[in-house]
Amino acid sequence: MHTLTRVHLISAVGDGAFLVTVALYFTRIAGMPATSFGLGMSLAWAAGFLAGMPLGHLADRIGPRRVAILLAAGTATSVALLPLAHDRWAFLVVIGAYGICQSGLTVARQALLVRLVAAEDRTRVRARLQARINGGLAVGALIGALALAIDTPPAYAAALGLDATAFGVAALLLSRLPEKTAEQPVPATGLVPAVLRDRPYAVLALLNAVMLLHMPLLTLVLPLWIAQATGAPRWMAATILAVNTISVMLFQVRVARRVGDVPSAARAVRAAGLVMPAACALFAGTAHLGARWLVCAVLVLAALLQVFAEMLQSAGSWEISFGLAPDGQHGAYQGLYQSGVPLARILGPAALTGLILEGGTVGWLILGTLIAAAGLLTTPATRWARRQRRESPRRSVQP
Structure with a gap:
């Protein structure tokens, strides 16, 4: 459980820095109209909404650890590509990938927790993870606030780079979870989730x-x-x-x-x-x-x-x-x-x-x-x- 706790904490630090800076980066530094940015974020979370259950079903079939690793790496990649998304369509593609990976990763980590923790302890463990998440978000928000105070393109890029690095590290930590514990055999569930x-x-x-x-x-x-x-x-x-x-x-x-x-x-x-x-x-x-x-x-x-x-x-x-x-x-x-x-x-x-x-x-x-x-x-x-x-x-x- 220490590894899973570190995954949540590190990811939360990256999330905090991202959430504080991403809007101002694209509207102030990249020069994107606020309406275009808002539309892109809405479409990204819409894509995440649609992808959550299929990705969860995939986690049932091949194991939540594998899916969590892929989606953490996907989040890191999409955030790293955001500063390169200079036009509207590139932004929509990259931020859409971010929304899908983030929503799916939430689901995969929940399913992974079920595999790692006894039924009677899951809610208490999830509560401890949430406390760590809030602490990580606070640290990340402070780092993001520092980038806002400096208010230069390199400062914003550093905050986004921190988020990409955090999820890359999270993917590495997830890969170190024991295979036999994280991916026990599960019954086949067919193509359509029950x-x-x-x-x-x-x-x-x-x-x-x-x-x-x-x-x-x-x-x-x-x-x-x-x-x-x-x-x-x-x-x-x-x-x-x-x-x-x-x-x-x-x-x-x-x-x-x-x-x-x-x-x-x-x-x-x-x-x-x-x-x-x-x-x-x-x-x-x-x-x-x-x-x-x-x-x-x-x-x-x-x-x-x-x-x-x-x-x-x-x-x-x-x-x-x-x-x-x-x-x-x-x-x-x-x-x-x-x-x-x-x-x-x-x-x-x-x-x-x-x-x-x-x-x-x-x-x-x-x-x-x-x-x-x-x-x-x-x-x-x-x-x-x-x-x-x-x-x-x-x-x-x-x-």
Whole structure:
């Protein structure tokens, strides 16, 4: 597990540097119109959304270690090629390859974790990995911020080079995992993944995608909300992001201890759905407060509630995705379940900026209600999935 932890940590450092610098590199240094860059990123995550389940199915057939190595190397190659993508079409091809490799790598690493870790320990191990990921993202973001402060082409190129190097090192580390542990024989699953016929699991994946609408909040919606609708200083956006990152580093493992099986996971997701509307209500209220110190205090309180809901939802969703997937098909099942991540990246920014920045308080309350509904519906959906497996235990593993 030490090797897998290092893979996640190193990759996260690269991701942090990439996420902070890539937009400004292409719009300021490469001179690409912001609309073209935004379209390219949306298409990249759309490609990742479509590729996630096929790549997960491939991981079931040839082993998640092999697929993870290929996709980590593919991520490194695509990032290394980005500074050479000078025209729009070259950019679309390279950033599309990046989106596919990133989405598939997430799925392959989840399937690899299933092979390496006993069932009862998977959620706790995943929580520890998430804490390391947040730490790596913070370090990478600081490196990216340094590149932004220098604001020269070599500085941006160095940040992108760091990301490419990080994923190259990750591919090398993955290749050192023991073959006999990482790639145990699995039953043949045919050309069409059985998950496509698993309606309860598909419903749970959809509900998880709705819960993941919180993803664009901290990096996109809240900075704009703070600047446009509140009297708080703009640096509060960075403060809230720091609150989120540090909280996950310190408490994600502790929160995950509450989750030990699918029923407790469903309860955790339901609790997340009940906490998130309270956070949304507090965020909405900051537009109606006068004193700057009070606005800042309420923003921090709302951020604490939001990250608590995020940690509950994460722990619950990991256990649900692991616990309801049949043996030998975790790649395809993770591919479907994790598709909510690129979907949130595609739809979330446009949907939430319109809903909240234009709708104000009503928009915040709609978002909270939507997430609450998804959290509450997760409990009957997991019961449906468990009942189907008891009634037809072999249905989900037939080719």
